Amino acid sequence: MRISLHGLLSRSSLCRVAILTPLAVLLSGCDAVVLSPAGDVAARQRDLLLISTGLMLLIIIPVLALTVLFAWRYRAANTDARYEPDWDHSTQLELAIWGAPLLIIICLGAITWTGTHLLDPYRPIERIVSGQPVKPGTEPLKVQVVALDWKWLFIYPQLGIATVNELAAPVDRPISFEITSATVMNSFYIPALAGQIYAMPAMQTRLSAVINAPGDYDGFSANYSGAGFSGMKFRFHGQSVADFDAWVAKVRKAGGALGRDGYLALEKPSENEPVRYYASVDADLYHAALNMCVQPGKMCMDEMMHIDAKGGGGVTSINNVLPQAADKYARRASPLTASPTFVAALCTVAEPMGVVSADTSSSRIFPRDPAGITGAGLPKPGLSNASLPRLRPFSIAGLGQPS
Structure with missing residues (x-):
């Protein structure tokens, strides 16, 4: 059976085209914008990526090349290769094996530390x-x-x-x-x-x-x-x-x-x-x-944290909640969860933290209209504190008793 050289070349070319065509289709969707950015911050991040990759390849490429070299040189069929079954140490080889990676790690650490601070996203732009x-x-x-x-x-x-x-x-x-x-x-x-x-x-x-x-x-x-x-x-x-x-x-x-x-x-x-x-x-x-308080009447997170920092709103604030008009987590809610509610605001939108005391020496903040503070489980406006349940004093190690 005769097969012409031209036929073999034709079949080889067809095989290459058949193999490379799917790869070309897959790679056609790639975009090299990360390696060719239009912003200075992204360009410096790209440079950091390329430098780090290059430093690591200084070890990876020689190791891969030597792996192939050793496998070929010391194959079983090569009877001319040196055979030293009792060899166990070489100071020069140990220095090369440990010294080169150590230097690369030091360089990578220095570059990464510098880049982390210079490219901190919170750091204001210092150059165009x-x-x-x-x-x-x-x-x-x-x-x-x-x-x-x-x-x-x-x-x-x-x-x-x-x-x-x-x-x-x-x-x-x-x-x-x-x-x-x-x-x-x-x-x-x-x-x-x-x-x-x-x-x-x-x-x-x-x-x-x-x-x-x-x-x-x-x-x-x-x-x-x-x-x-x-x-x-x-x-x-x-x-x-x-x-x-x-x-x-x-x-x-x-x-x-x-x-x-x-x-x-x-x-x-x-x-x-x-x-x-x-x-x-x-x-x-x-x-x-x-602060998650766009809905009218909802307490803002910064206001809640301010109240907590001042000691909290007391036992009467436990149920200071109102029903939520629209549940933005509706598609993620579990059927076993309770109906959505939110903590009611104590202040108006125009005066987010109430009014400051007339006494300039005091940093206390008072609500504009305490009578309007109502919610599920709270006493009605005008109800005296004497009718509320009294709690026994307690102490926590390091904090002492409440005032």
Whole structure:
């Protein structure tokens, strides 16, 4: 049986095409934005990644090469290889084996320690790019980010506008993000701008960054958060100053007003939300979202922590709760859990912490209208404390008896 050389080459070429075609299809979806970012912070993170990988390859490549060399040189068929069954030590070899990795570990530790501090997301931006520091007096663009189910709300407090699933910033201007979540933990990530930072309910994280090249970039949540997670994406526009001003004007022209009622409606779970613009936004909306007290009458987390820091609200505050109008955790609730409630506020929205005592020497804070403090299980207004059950004094080691 004869097989021509041309036929063998043809079959070999077809095999290569058959093997490489699926790989090409798979790799066609890859995006090298992490290795080619447009922001200085992301570029320095990329450099740290490449330097660390290169240092580790200084050991990995020689080890892999020597593994193949030793396997070939000392194979059973090679009778010319030296055979030393009693050999057990070499000082020079021990120094090479332990010394080289030790030096690499020292270099990696120094680079990682330095990069951790220089690239701290809470650290204000000190340079636009290498060799171009931030000009003194430059005010960063402040953006307040709220992760919702399953969309992103961006508030520009300096401009008084807000957007959903669209973010813009001028090129070469520092950006200061304040990030929180309305429900579960998410992760705010724009690969071209900077590394990811988590968004957590009732907590605030920060991210400082700068974009150096105009363009449209992907942004998304990098932490799974439920059914609509795959559609929790947004566009980040890096623009010139003129284009950014035009974008702000477009938002103000096309948008409505975002208040507490609008936020509560927006907070409800929804998937694949379109871009929305708001020409105005309540000044205290982000504070209320951060402290989980957007719903009217609900006590803010910072107010609750202030009361706890002052000794607590006493036994009568145990049941100071009201029914929650809308359960934003409805899709995650267990059928065995009780109906949702919240701790009722003691102060008004206009005066979040009540009124300060007229005595300037006192730091005590009093509610505006104590008679209006009611709730499930609390005494009716005007009921004297004498009718309340008395508790026996107790003491805890190190704390003493209560006053």
